[in-house]
Amino acid sequence: MKTAPIVPARVDFSGAIPSAPDFGDAYHAPSGAFVQARQVFLGGNGLPERWAGQRRFVVLETGFGLGNNFLATWAAWRDDPARCGRLVFLSIEKHPLTRPDLERAHAATPEPALARQLLDAWPALTPNLHTLDFEDGRVRLMLAFGDAHAWLPELVASVDAFFLDGFAPAKNPDLWDEAVLRQVGRLAAPGATAATWSVARSVRDGLTAAGFEVEKRPGIGGKWQNTVARFTPRHRPPVPPGRTAIAPDTQDVLIIGAGLAGASCARVLTREGLRVTVLEGGATTAPQASGNPGGLFHGTLHAEDGPHARFSRAAALATERELRRVEPALPWLQWGLLRVERDPQALASMQSLLARSGLPADYVQALSVESASAKAGLAVSQPAWFFPGGGAVSPPALVTAWLEDAARSDGFQLRLNTPVDRLRRDEAEGRWSALNAAGDIIATADAVVLCGGIGSDPLASPWAAGARWPWVAQRGQLSVMPQDLAPPTLALPVAGLGYALSLPDGALCFGASTDGGDMDPALRASDHAQNLDRVRALLSSATMPDTLPLVGRVGWRSLVPDRLPIVGALPAGVPERRAEQARFWPRQPGLMVMGALASRGITWATLCAELVAAQLTGAPWPVETSLADAVDPARFAARERRAPE
Template structure:
């Protein structure tokens, strides 16, 4: 998916009761009022709230978020309905989102001021991403796709129950009413889906009909004679590819093997989705490997081409930022803000040119001149730096413990899993020990034990062996008594450095693939000190220190992306070069290869895995999800062969 810089909306507030979009020469809503229009056209036109009653999940897709009034009215109706669905997911597309300031102005006199305030507080950076905003303790989720709807719709994976077709008038904004848009609406429609719009233009009704909907005219609102409502009645449906189907939509209990960042994040997200989790850890404690470091960094990236790695890292960093803000009161320490200096010193004008090309906003990343970077760091760095306001540092063990503290999560340590079994009659999975005795059983299993899960995965996965790499890493610690440099925020580049709350400086780290030595080594300490001197050139860094630090192992694969998804069960007979056509093991998933970016990646990977398991809308675009898919290695092999 190609992205483009997000250009915020220009809003004309001359008439505060009827804001207009000058670019389209059209008002944002009916003169009768935004909430009146939302209730009459979109809620009533889709049979709401009645249709969501008794449902575990109900999904709405809106083709133009605008000022957000349709979302607020739907949320308000959900709150007011004692028979509401358990979870409401509201997907909305917007090419020109409002700035935070304009959003506040638009809702200054909102009929739902408390809900509008929550929306404003959660308003994301204006980056070309799918932003997941959670309300009502996760029971209401707003998925905001910023960018062109024609680019986003083919990338969405969801089963939509109700469509709000609400772009500006077809004559003013024809791109939102193209044939291709209606085709994607039909692709995303769940059985029994409905659609509603205030427009009765012939092209709109014909587009819905061609997409498999039966269309009727209903009375309009406030002097408008009619509106369109439709029900999905297709003659034929294209089957959902196995790689995009829900893996275990009826699951209530999940086994998670591994209690590091990956396993804890999965448990956190799955319990938020209403599932019960049992976490099995082979060792005596959680966060035993790289997840046990005293401090770790999280931050995004940027690249001129905004390819899959840059897009995934940005989406993951934004998801981590949202999650850590939710968790902040449960963590002993959390630093916000991170500086990244380039390994090869880069001129400030080059950095700013790259930033202008990417079009990323200041609340995501800034290019700072040397003096401003020094002020942020609290010491002299001596060169420009990238500043990530939403990046920072946190204690990985503390985060893992906070994630696992939910009473719906059962943690069992000293429980190594030797094999998995599946009972075909009950469709349940069991984890067994070396003696063949069952440790625990559940409806689904998620492998989160890093490279240690490789043998479990290999026994059930089709395709080539995954190219797992175990990488030894040694970080170093400078005691407070040695008077280390005190950083106001973490600094990364060739290595990293961060000040811990107890006054120690944590820095490193080495990277040695295939090395199994658990002992601290003087050679790695010397390398870490050398890199620290390059990172903090103005600081007095000693040549030697008492050997102190920690050794851990990261799991990674050569393409520098994690492995997330359901295990492929067999190669498909046709189109095996595309991961979505690979059949999947029912209820068996993996999340691993988080490399050195576990803090940044864990939350988004867990949210994607939970959506794939339950059938909820995916929180990232399909092309990114397929870049992480465990079937990608088999698909790549097929492409290479032919």
């Protein structure tokens, strides 16, 4: 998906109703935004009655605007004793409001408490799918910032109700054309409904062509009629295996591995109401690189804004939201991160790239050496990118917080010292079993998520069709300069070729070395020396002693050559057609992997776990399909099929 800078909405507040001068139209009817929402969109879709007793109900809105339809729907859900278990509201907006304009738009809202929560959660205006959770995750707002023509084909969701809301077709025809309405039909769940205040013939014909049965109903606010529709298609094309829910009826899940990947999956899957058992072969949680005393999280940017940059940005934004939620449970968390460039003359090119990208200052800033040094509290060597939502945290503490979250749910178990030797599938019962080396069953479940890094390979290989995953275990040694050596103190973490951060006890943590395929657990003086050289290059003013600090830690990261994680269901066989595309590969029912998090475990874990949960249960996916394809476990086999003979 090609992204474009987000241009905020221009809102005219001078009249009785907020309007958009760029479209020559008002944001809602004269009768009031909430009246319109309740009568046209909620009433036109048979809500709240239709969501009664459902585990999940999904709404898709084609224009978020001021957010009144979402707030009215949330209020109706809150006030309904028969409400669904989870309400997911997916909305697209090409020109979102800035936070100050959004606050002004809701100054006199009939739901001030809900509006305040929306304002507090309002995301950076980046071209991403932003997932905002409310009501302890029972109400989810998914905001896709960008053009509907680009976003709708990229969404995976089974939508129960459509709010077709945008400026009038005559004022904003792009949001009502055949391509948009065709995607509405593609995303519709069986029995889905749609409602809009527009009765334009082109809109009604477009809905009919998309498989809806359309009728007019009495309107409100001076309009004679509105349009309602029900999805009654004659034929639906088959959905590729890689786009369907892997095990939507799952009740219990085994997670193998208790590092960042396993803990994040445990938190997300228990939130979905599933019973979760985490099996860890070691004596403690957070093994390998997840056990480091400090770790970084931050986004990135590139001129092309390709899959790696877009995935890392989406993941960083998700991680920032999650860490703000869990922050009270963490003993230590630093906000803000500097990523130092290598070229001392890079500032002009950095500023040019930032201007072209359109990324806002609350996501990333380009800083001079002087400004970066002021942020760091020490002189840095080069200009730097500043990520306000990045920072540093203790990975073991984060793992503990996520597992404690999961433990608040019924049916959660954490079993240490429980290595898994292999998996077995009972086709008759549709269940997976984890076995030990003696062949005894350790535990069974409807689904399994492999979260043990490269240690998952022996468990995955017998079940994964196609090319083997080209992942490796990369040895990394970090160095710690204890407080008694009087290390320099950083106000926030600094990264570049290597990284450095000050720990709560005053020690300086820095590194880390990278040695592919080396399994030696012993600390090395040569690696300490390399880490010292790198920190000296980052911090030009830092006085580092010549005596090597022989304190440190060795761990292993799993990674693959394309520098993206492996997330999703394992391919079960080679497709007869289109094997060069990952989404067409059949999948093992209920067997998933989340791995190859490399050195970005903290940054990637939250988004990857959300994707696992969505693919497993059938919830709307938290990323666009082009990014899901980029991390798909079947991508390696698909690439092999595309390779020239």
